[in-house]
Amino acid sequence: MIDAQDRKYLYEPVELDEGIAERMDKPQLSYWKDVASRFFKNKAAMVSTILLLIVVIMAIVGPMMVEYDYRTTDTKLAAKMRITGGSMGPSEEHWFGIDTLGRDLWARVWMGTRYSLLIGFVAAIVQALIGIIMGCIAGFFGGWVDMLIMRAIDILNAIPYLIYVIIIMMVFGSGLLPILLALALTGWLGMARLVRGQILMLKNEDYILAARNLNTSPWVIMLKHLIPNCMGIIIVSLSMAIPGAIFSEAYLSFLGIGLPAPMTSLGQLISTGITEMRNYPHQLIIPSAVISILMLTLQLIGDGLRDALDPKLRK
Numbered sequence: 001m002i003d004a005q006d007r008k009y010l011y012e013p014v015e016l017d018e019g020i021a022e023r024m025d026k027p028q029l030s031y032w033k034d035v036a037s038r039f040f041k042n043k044a045a046m047v048s049t050i051l052l053l054i055v056v057i058m059a060i061v062g063p064m065m066v067e068y069d070y071r072t073t074d075t076k077l078a079a080k081m082r083i084t085g086g087s088m089g090p091s092e093e094h095w096f097g098i099d100t101l102g103r104d105l106w107a108r109v110w111m112g113t114r115y116s117l118l119i120g121f122v123a124a125i126v127q128a129l130i131g132i133i134m135g136c137i138a139g140f141f142g143g144w145v146d147m148l149i150m151r152a153i154d155i156l157n158a159i160p161y162l163i164y165v166i167i168i169m170m171v172f173g174s175g176l177l178p179i180l181l182a183l184a185l186t187g188w189l190g191m192a193r194l195v196r197g198q199i200l201m202l203k204n205e206d207y208i209l210a211a212r213n214l215n216t217s218p219w220v221i222m223l224k225h226l227i228p229n230c231m232g233i234i235i236v237s238l239s240m241a242i243p244g245a246i247f248s249e250a251y252l253s254f255l256g257i258g259l260p261a262p263m264t265s266l267g268q269l270i271s272t273g274i275t276e277m278r279n280y281p282h283q284l285i286i287p288s289a290v291i292s293i294l295m296l297t298l299q300l301i302g303d304g305l306r307d308a309l310d311p312k313l314r315k
Contacts, residue, residue: 042308048298062110062113066106070104070111099276109287122180124242129188273286
């Protein structure tokens with residue numbers, strides 16, 4: 001039996017510890033608000049984001065800041081500089097100097113950055129879409145569908161991607177669209193593997209089984225339940241795929257199977273700069289610095305997103 005004195009203490013409010021009370025008073029954040037909060041606290045990721053925005057803005061407005069077109073050659077000026085021993089490096093008239101054909105490097109560097117960013121972002125997004133679709137189908141349906149898709153991925157992974165790219169470039173020719181097609185058709189394999197692994201873990205969850213028992217369409221389940229729960233790993237993988245696509249384009253341009261003249265990219269500028277690095281090192285240093293900044297900022301942003309999206313790091 002509980003006497004009157006004990007009954008009195010039974011209904012009295014419990015005093016909470018100050019730390020527990022403080023945490024309870026804080027407003028509850030949603031998952032994505034918490035991700036954004038932790039990403040903004042990552043100094044390296046934020047500095048990288050600002051640098052990336054500056055590079056993107058310069059790629060858009062940089063070529064318009066000078067009166068010279070990136071395709072216009074002035075061989076007389078270049079020949080005069082070589083004969084008289086004049087500097088082809090940065091000057092008041094040409095901020096990044098000129099190349100051996102007399103073209104303004106400021107306009108060419110930022111136009112090349114524009115094309116490299118365009119190829120990197122578009123190719124990465126197309127790769128992600130193909131990988132998400134194939135990974136979802138393989139993981140959700142399983143059985144012979146999964147086996148067929150995964151064996152195809154294994155076969156494609158066994159052959160170096162450069163062979164696919166060269167074949168596609170030989171069939172469709174050089175240009176912006178063939179490069180995008182080549183990178184998109186050869187870069188989705190990793191994304192498909194990641195998404196398939198996540199789907200295999202999620203498809204036996206209670207809410208997925210309930211949706212299947214209600215005869216919900218498999219495509220609706222994938223779009224409304226499975227893919228949204230894979231967005232963390234998809235975003236991180238996408239952020240890592242963008243610098244990979246930019247580097248692949250630069251590598252192709254370095255080999256001479258990239259964008260055709262008079263179009264340019266950072267890879268083309270670096271390839272040209274290597275042949276002239278002894279006499280005109282600025283032609284190599286400037287585009288190399290820009291692509292290095294791009295690769296570093298994108299990698300740090302990807303690391304920041306990975307840390308922010310990891311639920312184990314939530315406090």
